[in-house]
Amino acid sequence: MAYFYEEPSRTFSEYLLIPGYSSAECIPSCVSLKTSLVKYRKGEEPALSINIPMVSAIMQSVSDDRLAVALAQEGGLSFIYGSQTVENQAEMIRKVKRYRAGFVVSDSNVSPDMTLKDVLDITEKTGHSTVAVTENGQSGGKLLGIVTNKDYRVSRMSMDTKVKDFMTTLDHLVYADESTTLKEANDIIWEHKINCLPLVNKNQELVYLVFRKDYDTHKKNENELIDQSKRYMVGAGINTRDYKERVPALLEAGADALCIDSSEGFSEWQKLTIDYIRENYGDRVKVGAGNVVDADGFRFLAEAGADFVKVGIGGGAICITREQKGIGRGQATALIEVAKARDEYYKETGIYVPICSDGGIVHDYHITLALAMGADFVMLGRYFARFDESPTKRVNVGGSYMKEYWGEGSARARNWQRYDMGGDKKLSFEEGVDSLVPYAGSLKDNVNLTLSKVRGAMCNCGALTIPELQEKAKITLVSATSIVEGGAHDVTLRNK
Numbered sequence: 001m002a003y004f005y006e007e008p009s010r011t012f013s014e015y016l017l018i019p020g021y022s023s024a025e026c027i028p029s030c031v032s033l034k035t036s037l038v039k040y041r042k043g044e045e046p047a048l049s050i051n052i053p054m055v056s057a058i059m060q061s062v063s064d065d066r067l068a069v070a071l072a073q074e075g076g077l078s079f080i081y082g083s084q085t086v087e088n089q090a091e092m093i094r095k096v097k098r099y100r101a102g103f104v105v106s107d108s109n110v111s112p113d114m115t116l117k118d119v120l121d122i123t124e125k126t127g128h129s130t131v132a133v134t135e136n137g138q139s140g141g142k143l144l145g146i147v148t149n150k151d152y153r154v155s156r157m158s159m160d161t162k163v164k165d166f167m168t169t170l171d172h173l174v175y176a177d178e179s180t181t182l183k184e185a186n187d188i189i190w191e192h193k194i195n196c197l198p199l200v201n202k203n204q205e206l207v208y209l210v211f212r213k214d215y216d217t218h219k220k221n222e223n224e225l226i227d228q229s230k231r232y233m234v235g236a237g238i239n240t241r242d243y244k245e246r247v248p249a250l251l252e253a254g255a256d257a258l259c260i261d262s263s264e265g266f267s268e269w270q271k272l273t274i275d276y277i278r279e280n281y282g283d284r285v286k287v288g289a290g291n292v293v294d295a296d297g298f299r300f301l302a303e304a305g306a307d308f309v310k311v312g313i314g315g316g317a318i319c320i321t322r323e324q325k326g327i328g329r330g331q332a333t334a335l336i337e338v339a340k341a342r343d344e345y346y347k348e349t350g351i352y353v354p355i356c357s358d359g360g361i362v363h364d365y366h367i368t369l370a371l372a373m374g375a376d377f378v379m380l381g382r383y384f385a386r387f388d389e390s391p392t393k394r395v396n397v398g399g400s401y402m403k404e405y406w407g408e409g410s411a412r413a414r415n416w417q418r419y420d421m422g423g424d425k426k427l428s429f430e431e432g433v434d435s436l437v438p439y440a441g442s443l444k445d446n447v448n449l450t451l452s453k454v455r456g457a458m459c460n461c462g463a464l465t466i467p468e469l470q471e472k473a474k475i476t477l478v479s480a481t482s483i484v485e486g487g488a489h490d491v492t493l494r495n496k
């Protein structure tokens, strides 16, 4: 007979934290959010930690090299999506590793024969007002000029006007050699009263742009996540099929950690993948596995040698696995059970295996709850998809800016052809949707705001570290009416 759970599975919104005693030292600026990324033995330090408990989801619409850099600057880690060719994924890893703070690879480029309409379309899409004009319209092409909003007047000019007729040409531009340091670039910017300095190589091809406003930001990122060579750290998603080609290429490119990306991790495929990594690289290559939603799944992956275990099936905003296959579990319940299994495993073996709560985070406080319930860090998709740095298009819908966001189980993501579901492709079904999320600005501003709430709540619980929160947190279930009580109620909201 089938096994029946006695309690329903629950979501984060059904829980709240009860404050504990906070001493006078317990203030947000004293909170450390540093957390272990990979397993370690009792009494030892983990080989890899992250400075904030946030990683970005292994998704085409979330984690590319640009988002990875922005998140590493704040202390978190991105897992670059694996639903692309091995070469492309490895190149994204290389880009993060090569990244020099303050040196921007232009994402808004046109050729001289393109039009004002093209310029406006590009600035709308990227949100950047400086457009490089290169011979081939690509970022590494021969630099011919720059277009900014000072070069055109939309009300007076025809949309067909060619870029070459209104751009600021190279002979009127200040530019410098690619070897210029950030400090030197900044001095040139001030000396010439310009906003942007293009850096070119000896063939006059555009390599970087340096912006005046970026200098202060890049001088100091106290929390940034860097490796021993001071390069930003970056993770990569892998799958259980082509790992023999993908893993060596990603490691060669410089990936700091890997994570097997699957909706369902309690499977022999994951063990075979971890076995391959251990046989070929021993313990020095770190690999997370998942996703699981119960103690059995956790133990299987921990025993298979996973460095961390990812928890969550069907809780993602774009995920419809529960509707399509009837597989999944409320995220809070899944996490609570896996955290308990992790603690038991630690007691038994002396090995602490970090767990990552993946999916189901809707409000910032859900992050605090996930940590209090035993997660060491959380993986977020929708959250990061809303920011400037995510890879997707920003679109205007009815006067509001939105960003595209689609699931890895959607037809849109699967189109790159990793999927071989066996037999006729038409028979496969989708486990994710294609959607839009409200555009929310920069990653830095949002992450800082979110984490200030996490730190504040931790202080309310009398905790200055994540392990302390896990030990001290008092968590209560809430009734449906107390959820209503928790929002604004019995008032007429203004500015709505």
Ligand SMILES: NC(=O)c1ccc[n+]([C@@H]2O[C@H](COP(=O)([O-])OP(=O)(O)OC[C@H]3O[C@@H](n4cnc5c(N)ncnc54)[C@H](O)[C@@H]3O)[C@@H](O)[C@H]2O)c1
Pocket: 058, 239, 240, 241, 261, 262, 263, 264, 267, 269, 291, 312, 313, 314, 315, 316, 319, 321, 358, 359, 407, 408, 409, 431, 432
């Ligand atoms: N977390 C979630 O709730 C959730 C839900 C749906 C989809 N997703 C995402 O969608 C993407 C796809 O997930 P998925 O579970 O469909 O991918 P998957 O590749 O893990 O599994 C797809 C199918 O292929 C089979 N398979 C795996 N390795 C194989 C091998 N070597 N040979 C033969 N068959 C093999 C699996 O058993 C499964 O039936 C991932 O990015 C995943 O994270 C996540």
